[in-house]
Amino acid sequence: MASFVSLRSEIFDREERKQQYQAHIRGLNAYDRHKKFLKDYASFYGKEDSRTVKLPVKTDRDTLREGYRFIRTEEDDMDPSWEQRLVKRYYDKLFKEYCIADMSQYKTGKIGLRWRAEKEVISGKGQFICGNKHCDEKDDLASYEVNFSYSEAGENKQALVKLVTCERCADKLHYKRRKEKEQSEKREREENKRKSLFPGIGQGVLMKQIMTVKGARREEKEKRLQFQLMIIMLMMMITLMSFLRGCFHDRLLPYLDG
Numbered sequence: 630m631a632s633f634v635s636l637r638s639e640i641f642d643r644e645e646r647k648q649q650y651q652a653h654i655r656g657l658n659a660y661d662r663h664k665k666f667l668k669d670y671a672s673f674y675g676k677e678d679s680r681t682v683k684l685p686v687k688t689d690r691d692t693l694r695e696g697y698r699f700i701r702t703e704e705d706d707m708d709p710s711w712e713q714r715l716v717k718r719y720y721d722k723l724f725k726e727y728c729i730a731d732m733s734q735y736k737t738g739k740i741g742l743r744w745r746a747e748k749e750v751i752s753g754k755g756q757f758i759c760g761n762k763h764c765d766e767k768d769d770l771a772s773y774e775v776n777f778s779y780s781e782a783g784e785n786k787q788a789l790v791k792l793v794t795c796e797r798c799a800d801k802l803h804y805k806r807r808k809e810k811e812q813s814e815k816r817e818r819e820e821n822k823r824k825s826l827f828p829g830i831g832q833g834v835l836m837k838q839i840m841t842v843k844g845a846r847r848e849e850k851e852k853r854l855q856f857q858l859m860i861i862m863l864m865m866m867i868t869l870m871s872f873l874r875g876c877f878h879d880r881l882l883p884y885l886d887g
């Protein structure tokens with residue numbers, strides 16, 4: 630008999646769930662579903678009006694602490710209805726699925742990440758609004774998977790989380806990697822240019838070629854010097870010969886005249 634009662638209650642429960650789903654959830658788009666779930670979440674679990682929650686939070690640690698206090702209350706474990714469990718699961722998933730980024734030092738490749746605070750989860754910041762802390766862009770958003778290192782209960786942990794950004798912030802997110810890629814491509818282009826000047830040769834052969842060119846130039850210079858030296862010697866010899874001829878001519882003249 631007891632099993633019949635429990636079976637009946639289970640069937641009723643299932644039917645109720647189905648009706649509730651069809652009446653309130655099916656047909657909603659992602660953002661409307663998000664709004665509904667979080668409104669329900671706030672009414673089931675919120676102790677105070679979310680507008681009066683003290684935010685923004687100062688540090689990542691404070692954010693974590695506040696977030697945990699918010700999602701892990703004793704009431705959470707007390708026999709909640711399926712609807713409460715559903716919105717709770719949705720909230721928990723969201724809390725650890727998306728993060729908020731500090732991109733103030735993006736040029737050095739440093740992007741700070743933290744979990745979202747309650748207010749941000751509810752407003753959809755980092756999910757339907759750009760996840761850069763200082764940007765509120767809602768259009769042309771794209772989701773990126775990023776590695777998030779964080780400290781929890783004295784332990785260092787890592788998780789792959791989603792970071793949703795607009796196009797402008799996505800540029801900041803990939804700035805350093807893009808710059809590095811551009812530099813390596815530039816180096817590659819220069820290397821290819823050198824190779825096209827000396828086709829079919831590697832760096833070693835290229836060095837040998839350069840050395841050979843240098844050697845040939847030195848040889849040419851030495852030959853030019855030798856040639857100049859020969860000219861000078863020739864001119865000196867001509868001068869000497871004309872001098873000697875002058876001397877002999879002067880001495881022979883009296884004999885010739887006599």
Ligand SMILES: [Zn+2]
Nearest residue numbers: 759764795798
């Ligand atoms: Zn943005």
